[in-house]
Amino acid sequence: MASDHTRSAILAAAERLYADRGFGDVTLRDIVAEANVNLAAVNYHFGSKDELIAELFVTRSIATNRERLRELKAAEEEGGGRAPIEVILRALVGPTLRGCLGPENQRSTAARFMIRASIESVPPIRRIKNREIDHLRKFVGAMRRSLPDRSDVDIYWGLNFALAMAHHTIRESERLTKLSEGKCDLDDVEDVVARVVSVATMALTAGRNEAKAPSKVAAR
Amino acid sequence: MASDHTRSAILAAAERLYADRGFGDVTLRDIVAEANVNLAAVNYHFGSKDELIAELFVTRSIATNRERLRELKAAEEEGGGRAPIEVILRALVGPTLRGCLGPENQRSTAARFMIRASIESVPPIRRIKNREIDHLRKFVGAMRRSLPDRSDVDIYWGLNFALAMAHHTIRESERLTKLSEGKCDLDDVEDVVARVVSVATMALTAGRNEAKAPSKVAAR
């Protein structure tokens, strides 16, 4: 393998720069300077700039997805094939939130990179996210088994809202801190996870009146 | 005023192109070609490309915010200074959802532009969004008056989750449609509004046990 020193130096430098300054204004020349390698090395090792970004993002999101599925599988095995909905939701949003939130000063490069990725959404990353549907279907299956009386539509909406709360909280964590003047503690990740799971659980288990015809409840 | 034909032609062309192809790959030359005006006209009338984008976004978001406040004010007046939380939330997320969702074939350029803006989040737009906090504070105030027993923290989280569900549903509407194989009808905007409002209301009114220490409920 001839020591992939150059390759991994590029990956590390790129992740660091993207995490710090976003995808918008980091050029290949910035990356190779940070990594102390030659400009042509990026195209030699990765083919193109987009493929470098894709590799960075794939690596991180595979790790998150693996953790998600590990938690999901453990929960379903413990429940004999049927896990409580709270635990399923926790497996869905927990790894993502834990990977991105937490005390800022001790936030890893990977975490800050993933926050950027969720904010800026550059083409190569969007392409990868679009392939994530099969992964989500596994959670749909588990949710169906957990709530056999719920309609598919309600399941999908519940999943959508759970992801919404998790991702939006990550994306807009700064704004929430500012709006709440620090009263919302985003460093207490487990509290954030609990809040998201709690609300998503309510969304999925509330009386069928509200869920099937919510306009009855929420309309003026 | 010397007929601002050129100015508005640029605005219209830019909004159309951004709506169709995103901010990433639309150049000033694309815009002036579409508008049939000279390249220098953009800088003459707007100062810079970023200021053009900012003007487009400001125009649209002022319209949304005005509608939001109109609904909020009407609700509070009808309730003698205290509006039901469902109605406040409806005023918060309704205009945004109505402005972006709905049958695709009859979706306005403005709607598609705002979807792009919520997906790509380019610097000039992000700068404007950051000034939106004062606007949100008005909703925080109304929510406090509506739920005087709720802690500020719970109010902020409720607001955050309501916006999360609305914006994420807009951003990822395509993915939700694909995941649910069309079972989630995103063209039925009022149903989407009702669902978001319903869940956000639950988040804000659920027993204080769950809200203040949700881990009691959602933890394993």
Added chain:
DNA sequence: GATAGTTTCATACAACTGTTTGAATTGCAA
């Protein structure tokens, strides 16, 4: 120690970007 394959390097390329310039044109007021 010659050879073949891999990796590094300096450099050039080609294209595109937003912006500026200064002259030409237009529209309006005196």
Added chain:
DNA sequence: TTGCAATTCAAACAGTTGTATGAAACTATC
């Protein structure tokens, strides 16, 4: 009409970008 300001225009500018090239340096195998 004349004069003046606002607007339009073609052209160039200055800089940056990702990528390609072909020679040099290195590494491991025989």
